[in-house]
Amino acid sequence: MSTSNENEVKIIVTGTDWMGGGIGSVESTLAELFKKATNEIYISAFSIGNSSDVLFMWVEKALLRGIRIKIVINRLNEQPAEVVSKLINLANEFPYLSIFDFPASEGVDLHAKIIVADHNRALVGSSNLSKRGIFTNYEMGILIDGPLAATVANKINKLFEISNRIRN
Secondary structure, eight states: OOOSSSOEEEEEEESTTTOBTTBEEHHHHHHHHHHHOSSEEEEEESOBOTTOHHHHHHHHHHHHTTOEEEEEEETGGGSOHHHHHHHHHHHHHOTTEEEEEEOOBTTBOOOOEEEEETTTEEEEESOOBSHIIIIISOEEEEEEESTHHHHHHHHHHHHHHHSEEEEO
16 A cells, blocks of 8 residues: 555456456455445445345445445446345445435436545446456456545545435
């Protein structure tokens, strides 16, 4: 992790032929972001798969530690019912989980897949928050450690401002 005013950027992937050679995986990077967060996590998601139990495990563990989580999701009402139900149940149990529905319209969607922890680490990539996106598809992203992550967080914060708050 960067400790100066410089940014450290690493490539993160899924897909067996891309793995190795010192390149990190999406799964281990996400697990670390959730585990090491000390204050808050911002999530921007196009899609959350109904088989993403590991994601909900990471979210719940972070919430149990008192980490604030804000998530903005494209077309929340079109996500799998099981996913929406899990999110609503978690938000009912943890008042510091905020859920936002991005106001998608004809030809305009939130397609950004981003997770920012504590305004100082950001994963920006192509992976949806689904079992395939986290484990098996060929996906690529970058992990940013440093001040640039705060810029990413500020952009996601603008999405929260224009989206419809569903819970908390």
